[in-house]
Amino acid sequence: MAHPMIKATSFFILVLLSLSACYYDNKEDLYIILSSGECDTVAVNYTQTVQPLLDAQCVSCHQAGNSSGNVLLDSYASAKQYAENGRLMGSVKHESGYSSMPPGGSLSDCDIAKLEAWVAAGSPEN
Ligand code: HEC
Structure with a gap:
C-alpha cells in the first residue's frame, strides 16, 4: 500500500497535469479568436x-x-x-x-x- 502522502502527491500532480491540459486548450481557442480577428486593412497597397x-x-x-x-x-x-x-x-x-x-x-x-x-x-x- 502506498503511503497516504504519496497518494496525495500523485493526486496533486494529476490535478496539475489536467489543469495544464485545460490551459493549452484555452490558449488554442484564444489563438484562433485572435488570428481570425486579424485583418489588416490599413497596410494595403x-x-x-x-x-x-x-x-x-x-x-x-x-x-x-x-x-x-x-x-x-x-x-x-x-x-x-x-x-x-x-x-x-x-x-x-x-x-x-x-x-x-x-x-x-x-x-x-x-x-x-x-x-x-x-x-x-x-x-x-x-
Ligand atoms: C475559373 C475562372 C475564373 C476565375 C478564377 C475568376 N473568374 Fe471572373 N469571370 C470568369 C468568367 C467565365 C467570366 C465571364 C462570365 C461571367 O460573367 O460569368 C468572369 C467575369 C468576371 C467579371 C465581370 C463580371 C460582371 O458581371 O461584370 C469580373 C469583374 C470578374 N470576373 C472578376 C474576377 C475576380 C475579381 C476574380 C478573383 C476573385 C475572378 N474574376 C476569378 C471566370 C473566372
Whole structure:
C-alpha cells in the first residue's frame, strides 16, 4: 500500500497535469479568436496586397490569352479599370447585377475587406 502522502502527491500532480491540459486548450481557442480577428486593412497597397491576391484567385481566368468575359486583371491598369467601374467589388461581393467571382466560391471576408480598402483609397498604384 502506498503511503497516504504519496497518494496525495500523485493526486496533486494529476490535478496539475489536467489543469495544464485545460490551459493549452484555452490558449488554442484564444489563438484562433485572435488570428481570425486579424485583418489588416490599413497596410494595403497594390504591389503587396491586391496584385498577389488577384494573381492567386483571379488571373488564371483573367489574363491575356484567357480573358474570361473579356475581363483582364493581370496588370495595374486593368485592375484599376474594374475597381473604378464597380465590377471588381460587385463581383467579389456577390452583388446582384454582377457575376459572382471567383466562380463557385468566394474570397475570404478579409480579402474582400482588403480589396475594398484599396478601392476606397482610389485604387492607387503603390
Ligand atoms: C475559373 C475562372 C475564373 C476565375 C478564377 C475568376 N473568374 Fe471572373 N469571370 C470568369 C468568367 C467565365 C467570366 C465571364 C462570365 C461571367 O460573367 O460569368 C468572369 C467575369 C468576371 C467579371 C465581370 C463580371 C460582371 O458581371 O461584370 C469580373 C469583374 C470578374 N470576373 C472578376 C474576377 C475576380 C475579381 C476574380 C478573383 C476573385 C475572378 N474574376 C476569378 C471566370 C473566372
